[in-house]
Amino acid sequence: MSDLTFSCKMCGHCCYGRGGIVLGTKDLPRLLEYFQLDKESLLNKYTENMNDKPCLIVKDDGYCYFFKEGEGCTIHEARPDVCRAWPYFRGNLVDSTSLEMAKEDCPGIIKDVSHAFFAHDGYAYLVENKLLAYNPLVDGRALIVSEDELPPHE
Numbered sequence: 001m002s003d004l005t006f007s008c009k010m011c012g013h014c015c016y017g018r019g020g021i022v023l024g025t026k027d028l029p030r031l032l033e034y035f036q037l038d039k040e041s042l043l044n045k046y047t048e049n050m051n052d053k054p055c056l057i058v059k060d061d062g063y064c065y066f067f068k069e070g071e072g073c074t075i076h077e078a079r080p081d082v083c084r085a086w087p088y089f090r091g092n093l094v095d096s097t098s099l100e101m102a103k104e105d106c107p108g109i110i111k112d113v114s115h116a117f118f119a120h121d122g123y124a125y126l127v128e129n130k131l132l133a134y135n136p137l138v139d140g141r142a143l144i145v146s147e148d149e150l151p152p153h154e
């Protein structure tokens with residue numbers, strides 16, 4: 001990631017919405033350690049099943065259970081990989097229309113960045129931070145992408 005493609009404005013918009021925060025392979029162990037809970041307790045307390053995958057629950061206002069107005073993510077050091085990866089999700093890396101729509105929702109994405117530059121910069125970020133996922137049965141599909149799916153370099 002470079003600030004040529006993204007610079008978070010801390011608006012919290014990406015923490016809004018139900019079912020988007022899938023707990024993948026690396027997330028559960030990290031959260032178990034953070035909360036010092038057993039797996040069943042953690043899943044019962046903080047997740048619901050969406051398409052056979054555990055997702056973080058949301059509050060009545062529609063924001064993630066762990067989002068606090070004025071403070072942001074209250075579990076920042078233990079947040080799931082999809083939260084670490086946004087806005088470099090598969091859809092935005094492989095599809096220019098998806099990226100243009102994401103720019104409407106996320107003021108942190110640099111508005112005039114080209115799709116190819118964003119995609120390769122974002123992919124490098126995912127690799128560098130070990131955020132790529134490989135198993136569609138357990139991981140969020142947003143993190144499953146291969147380099148040959150990216151648009152050609154400019």
Ligand code: SF4
Binds near residue numbers: 008011012105108109
């Ligand atoms: S929507 Fe974008 S700018 Fe706003 S908090 Fe999320 S990543 Fe940052």
Ligand code: SF4
Binds near residue numbers: 016066067074079083
């Ligand atoms: S875990 Fe944190 S970063 Fe992720 S959606 Fe919830 S509040 Fe936002």
